[in-house]
Amino acid sequence: MLFRRIKEILSGGNAGGHPHPRFGARDADTSLTCDYRQRFAERQNAFWLGILIGCLALLIAMPVTAQDSEAVTVIDAYGEEVVIEDASRIITIGGSITEIVFALGADDQVVARDDSSLYPPQVSGLQSVGYVRQLSAEPVLALEPTLIITTEDAGPPEAVEQLRAAGVTFLVVPKADTVEGVIDKVELIAQALRREAEGERVIAQIEADYAAAQALQAEMTSRPRVMFIYARGVGAMSVAGTNTSADTMIKLAGGENAVTEYEGYRPMTAEAVVASAPDVILLMTRGLQSVGGVEGLLAQPGIAQTPAGQNRRIVAMDDLYLLGFSTRIGTAILDLTYLLHEELEPPLLTLLRADGRFNTLLTAVDAAGQTALLSGEGPFTLFAPTDEAFAALPPGMLGGLMRSSISLQAVLSYHIIPGAVLAEDVVALDGQTVQTLYPDGVLSIAVGESGVTLNQSVSVVETDKTAANGVIHVIDGVLMPERPR
Numbered sequence: 001m002l003f004r005r006i007k008e009i010l011s012g013g014n015a016g017g018h019p020h021p022r023f024g025a026r027d028a029d030t031s032l033t034c035d036y037r038q039r040f041a042e043r044q045n046a047f048w049l050g051i052l053i054g055c056l057a058l059l060i061a062m063p064v065t066a067q068d069s070e071a072v073t074v075i076d077a078y079g080e081e082v083v084i085e086d087a088s089r090i091i092t093i094g095g096s097i098t099e100i101v102f103a104l105g106a107d108d109q110v111v112a113r114d115d116s117s118l119y120p121p122q123v124s125g126l127q128s129v130g131y132v133r134q135l136s137a138e139p140v141l142a143l144e145p146t147l148i149i150t151t152e153d154a155g156p157p158e159a160v161e162q163l164r165a166a167g168v169t170f171l172v173v174p175k176a177d178t179v180e181g182v183i184d185k186v187e188l189i190a191q192a193l194r195r196e197a198e199g200e201r202v203i204a205q206i207e208a209d210y211a212a213a214q215a216l217q218a219e220m221t222s223r224p225r226v227m228f229i230y231a232r233g234v235g236a237m238s239v240a241g242t243n244t245s246a247d248t249m250i251k252l253a254g255g256e257n258a259v260t261e262y263e264g265y266r267p268m269t270a271e272a273v274v275a276s277a278p279d280v281i282l283l284m285t286r287g288l289q290s291v292g293g294v295e296g297l298l299a300q301p302g303i304a305q306t307p308a309g310q311n312r313r314i315v316a317m318d319d320l321y322l323l324g325f326s327t328r329i330g331t332a333i334l335d336l337t338y339l340l341h342e343e344l345e346p347p348l349l350t351l352l353r354a355d356g357r358f359n360t361l362l363t364a365v366d367a368a369g370q371t372a373l374l375s376g377e378g379p380f381t382l383f384a385p386t387d388e389a390f391a392a393l394p395p396g397m398l399g400g401l402m403r404s405s406i407s408l409q410a411v412l413s414y415h416i417i418p419g420a421v422l423a424e425d426v427v428a429l430d431g432q433t434v435q436t437l438y439p440d441g442v443l444s445i446a447v448g449e450s451g452v453t454l455n456q457s458v459s460v461v462e463t464d465k466t467a468a469n470g471v472i473h474v475i476d477g478v479l480m481p482e483r484p485r
Contacts, residue, residue, distance in 0.1 A: 074192050077152050077174040084169055084192050086146040093150035094132050096182075096326035097173060098123055100189050101149065103327040104198045112143050118320055119328075121359045121387055137162035149189065151175050175325075177245045179210055179252070182329045202327055209330025213337050216344075217254040224340050225258040226250045227278035227308070230265060231287035234300070238265040239272065245323045250282070253336035270302030280340055281308040284319040285356050315339045318356025328353075360390040381417040417443065 071085040091112045092098040098117035101110060107122070115131045117123050129140045133155045140148070140163060147169045154160055154172070164170050171192055176182045183203050190199025228246035231237045240246040243263040250257050258278040266272075281303070291297050294314050303309045317339070321332050335354050338346040349371065352358040365371055417436055430447035446453045 072192060072194060074171065074188060077172045082169065082171050082192075084147060084171065086169070087193050089144060089146045091129060091140060091143065091145040091148045092117060093129070093135065093148065093154055094173075095119065095320045096176075096185070096324050097149050097151060097189070099320075099324065099326040099328070100186055100202070101193070103202050104186075104190055104193060104195045106193050106195060109193075111145065112140075116320075119324075119359060121363070121390075124391075135159040135163075137166070141166055141168070147171065147192075149173060149192070177248050177325055179206065179329055179333075182206065182325050182327075186327065206327065206330045209334055213253070213330065213334040216334065216337055220254060220341055220343065222254075222341050222343060224255045224279040224342070225277065226255040226280045226282050226340060227258040227273070227276055227306075228282045229268060229287065229297075231283055231291050231297075233290045234292075234296070237268040237291070237300070239268050239276075240265055245325065246282070249322060249333070249336060250340075252333045253340050255280070255340045268300075268302075273302035274305050276306070278306055278308045279311075280313045280315055281306070282315050282317070282336075282340075284322055285316045286319055288314070288316040313342070317354045321353065321356060357386040357388070360387045 071083050073081050073083050076082050087106070087109055089111045090101065090106065090109045092101050092110055093114040095114075095116040095118060098110070098113045099119050101107065102120050102123070110126060112127045112129050113123050114135070115128050117126075117128075127143070129143070130136060132150065132153050135154060135156070137159045145168055148163060149171045151173050152175050160170070173185050173188055174181065176185050183206060186199050186202050186206070190196050190202075228240040228244075228250065229237055230240065230246075239259055240257070241259050241262040241264055242257065244265065247257045258276040259272075281297070283297070288294070288297060291300065294312065297314060298304050298309055298312075308314065315336075317332070317336065320326075321328060322336070324332075331353060335346070335350040338344045338350045339354060346354075349362075349365075352362055352365075417434055426445060427447050429445045431445070433442040433444045435441070436443055
C-alpha cells in the first residue's frame with residue numbers, strides 16, 4: 001500500500017486514482033467540487049510523502065552491523081562453499097588463524113582460542129578450548145560460538161564432525177608454507193569477516209617486509225648450510241629434511257638446507273649430523289631450552305664436531321614466529337636472514353622479535369615511535385622487561401602506559417644506552433650512573449654478592465651474566481640469548 005502510494009505521488013497522480021466516495025457523479029462538473037477534490041488529494045499526497053520521509057529517516061538512523069549485512073559466502077580449504085551469517089562469537093583454532101584475526105582488528109569478536117594461539121600477547125586472557133589437534137566438541141560448543149575458524153590441522157576428525165553436526169559455521173582455511181599462501185589466508189579470513197580493507201593493509205605490510213628481506217639478501221654472497229633440529233627434550237630430537245616448513249624458511253632466508261637426503265623429519269643421529277656438516281644449527285626457542293640451552297645442545301652426540309658446533313653458530317627463534325606462517329612472515333624472514341648470515345650484525349629489533357619474550361615491549365616500542373631507532377645503526381644496550389614482567393604490573397597500569405606515547409618514549413628511552421654494554425662492563429660500573437638516551441635519564445648500577453642491581457630495583461643475577469654476552473640485558477633476572485658468533 002505504502003509503495004503504491006509513493007509511486008502515484010512521484011508519478012504526479014492523485015492519492016487514490018479515483019474520486020472519493022463522498023463525491024457523486026452529479027458534482028463532477030462543478031468547479032467548487034473539483035477544487036475541493038484537488039485540495040483533498042494534495043493533503044493525502046502530503047500525508048503519504050511525510051510517511052516516506054519518516055521511513056527514510058529511520059533507515060538512515062539505524063546502525064548497520066556486520067550481522068545486518070547479507071551473508072558472506074567463501075570457499076574453504078576443501079573447495080566447498082561456506083556461508084557465514086554471524087561472526088559475532090568467533091573461536092580461533094590454530095596460532096596462525098588467531099594472529100590473522102587479531103591483525104584484522106576483529107579481536108573483540110573472539111571468545112576463545114586454542115593452546116597453540118600464543119600471539120599477540122593479549123590472547124592469554126582468552127579461554128582456551130584445548131590443542132588444535134586434540135579438540136573436544138563439548139567445551140567448544142559450551143561457549144556458543146557462531147563461527148569457528150581453523151586449519152586442516154584441526155582434529156581429531158570425530159570432534160570436527162561433532163562441531164559441524166551441531167550447526168556451528170565451520171571455516172577451514174588452507175595451510176600455507178609460502179609467503180603467497182599466507183597472503184591467500186589473510187584474504188580469505190578478511191573476506192569471511194567483512195574486513196577487506198584491513199586485509200589489504202596487513203598484506204601490504206607482509207609484502208613490504210618480505211621485499212626488505214629480499215633486498216638484504218641481494219647484497220650477500222654467503223649461502224650457509226643450515227640444519228634445523230626439532231627438539232622436545234634430549235630424547236626427542238629430529239632433523240628436518242626437504243618439503244618441510246623449516247626447509248622453506250631456511251631457503252627464504254637465503255640459506256641452504258644441510259639435509260636433503262629425505263623429506264619430512266627423521267630422528268637425529270650423530271653420524272647424520274656430522275655428515276651434514278652444517279654451518280648453522282637452527283632450533284625453536286623452546287626446543288633449545290628443552291635440551292639445556294647452547295651448552296646442552298653442544299653436548300649431544302655429533303653436534304660439537306660440526307662447523308656450527310665448533311663456531312657456536314646456534315640460532316634460536318620463537319616457535320610461532322619462525323614456523324607460524326602468519327602475518328609476521330615478512331619480518332620472520334628478514335630476522336632469520338640476519339641471524340643466519342655471519343657477515344650481518346643483527347639489529348636490536350631482530351633479537352627482540354626472535355626471542356619471543358618481548359612482544360609487549362615491541363608493541364610499546366612501535367607505539368612510541370622508537371622502531372626506527374632500534375632498527376638503525378647501533379649497537380644499543382636495552383634494559384628491557386619481558387612479557388612476564390609486564391604481566392606482573394598492577395591491573396590497569398600497562399593499559400594506561402600504552403595509551404600515552406609520551407610515557408612510552410620516556411620509559412623506553414630511559415632504558416636504552418648507546419653502544420654495546422657487555423656483562424663484564426656492567427660489573428665494572430659498580431656504584432656509577434650511566435646516561436641513557438632520555439635527556440634526564442640515568443641508570444644506576446650496584447654490584448653485590450648476589451648479582452647486579454639496576455636503579456635500586458632491577459636484579460641481574462650472576463648466572464644470567466654468564467649465560468649470555470650481555471649485549472641486551474633484561475629485568476627480572478633474564479638476559480637475551482647470546483648473538484650468533
